[in-house]
Amino acid sequence: MRGTIKRGFALLGLAGLTLSASLLGTPVTAHAELPAKPPAAGIVSHKTELSAGVRKLMKGSGAQAEAKALETYWTPERMRAARPVERTLTKSQAEKAARSAGTVATGAAGSVAPAKVAKVPATRAAASSGIEAQVSQPGLSSNHPAARTNGKVFFSHAGDNYVCSASIVNSEGKSLVWTAGHCLTGDQQWSYNVAFVPAYKNGSAPWGVWYARELTTTSAWFYDNEAWAYDVGAMTMDLNPNVNASIANYLGAQGIKWNQGAKYKAAAFGYPQASPFNGQYLYRANDTTTDYGDGTIYMYSGMTGGSSGGPWFRSFNGKWGYVNGHNDFIYREAPLYMFSPYYGNQVRELYNAVRYETVNLTTATPKISGTAKVGNLLTANPGTWKPAPVDLSYQWKVGGKAVSGATASTFTVPASANGKSTKGKTITVTVRGSKTGYLSASKTSKATKKVKAGTLAGVTPTIAGIGTVGQILTATTGTWAPAPVTLSYQWYRNGKKIKNAKSLTYTLVKADKGKKITIKVTGKKTGYTTLTKTSKKTGKVKAA
Template structure:
């Protein structure tokens, strides 16, 4: 049985609804690390850029992002839906029927220091936040959810693949999002931990070239903010992979159909496999646009807002069922490839 509720807040909050768009675009700015095929495990990385093509690498660019993301621009960011394709036909060899190895986990991390901020109440996680970005295909602004994840760099967050790249069609690569920022525990315009700019994205090649929703996951290295890395500031979730598809899970994010995306929400229940020939997992949370990229957490601890990430919000289907890619060895390989980038 699922439980669905708004997270408790220490202060009143109001925020524009959060969502993202999936579109097709022109050539990618990065080269794949291997062959591209739907369901494939290869990944591709790209430097984050501003809308004029400038790479994000210093305080100068982050200051420009601060000026770009005004309260008015964030309030007008466009919610988009989470609709994905139907399950693939039986017999497609790209689908993986189960775990690709033994289950494994990496540890979560509490914040490195206490700075006098009041602790969040039950179920509001400082390690979950909002993402804003510009879609280069149409020049419009969108929003997503994301989460900090503990890695050697202490600078990484997880989100959906379609929150970093528009997705490809028939092998033609999609375009990377621009002006990308992550705001931990953002509510009503408040930025208690500041705004973290993307430094580098990593997504699955099969998403970038084929819009493959079974690989709709991404990891993003962020720049430190005033010398502080995001995981040291907010804490970071662990990572789980190759676990059973039937798991007690807490799904967190900012769905636009709950309080217009103004508050952080949590849905708790036990996941199941999406389809007999579809490796994704699902939970009937009825989270709409804006929740994309939010973490699906095993062993969620309401006392500290941390858990072990075993999925990421991707799509919504009939009856309010939300789907996530299944986290297998390929997701762990993505974590290993990106987790030390600084």
């Protein structure tokens, strides 16, 4: 029978770490990177690290190599063996925890809606577990929204491997996973080797292993692990090595609410691992929450350690809802009741601190130097992209359409592109940046002025031969550029055209006697202004 909970003598927290040493080791900055103690309302963040043992698994360097090493480290066997974090408090410790919890500041109600994906990607083939689903499991397939947005957090802390639960939450950065603060930090030490596995099931990772790039919690929890009302945490996720998309854009994300009524119908999810569960399957519990009066709320649950950080959905429709609490701790005297921080201003401040965090590159808008004229060379200046080094590629466009093969940082303006004249059109260049572990990004320059016709370079022709009637004169045109240039010829007698004299050679006739001969060479090329060059006059033609 359910009833009002009275504070018992002891607390079975899903937080607090009693750990043994192992070959994993502890990164130095996991406990050395301590900021000056900020106000309780603040937040504390930490860039995650890999242990020396995991780094030995890296092939190459960079974010993608780190992510692949972490994926290699978290084998199905190691994931199954990871332990839930637990601590049992004495009566005096429980009373101290109650005093430490205090109350949570509240303000205007806020919420962020879930983010659905237009097309669900295909899952990886999962190995059969050989274990029948238990009746208390929701029995969701791995591509069900509530399954693929829930998952397990695997992490190392002070030399051992642990596990929690978490959910993907919508944000502008599309890279946010929400959990309990004690899954990310304890005793002012940060967890490391942190990975999130959506829709985990008995060692399988149908959506892959995602590397947490940054961990964030409230400063109140970081400095006081008995401030249960502030035990909230967020992870900013890097890209999965096999997916060029942020986690929320790839799988969807649940919404989140704060400063709502403390009483609501909750659908809680998590991966309980402490007896009688084994942590290999997703479970769900439903109940109406109750305000405990100390900055925490509770619900009838039955989940155990390992479910820490698993979401309590408000307004859940069977697929999507709003995270408005999470599995956090249990009192020993009432183990079927799960507690959560009340989501007040502390959640609003934490969410606002991380909502824009993403794995996007810092980009720059490219600029084009040079004159947009047929035959001229244009150069793209990509600007500074971060974090360096970033691999850059280029695509030039004429009239808004990509020019095949124009993928260098320079571009010689052609007379035609895509089967059409470039004259009168504008040119842009799109620079695409890519870096392992980050989302690829593209930036396009401003358009140039309209393309002008090119200018041909021609040589004044010369005439060779004997100036006597019956002799042959030959014209030399020299080199015209840019090649090829189509040349035509016209011979003149004292400045007047000679009929049918349109080749490089001309045989002098009686009408030429006493006259001076010239030749005009005209060069034409598509996209260029026509150019004509005239030779010097010969001497007067003599009689034969």
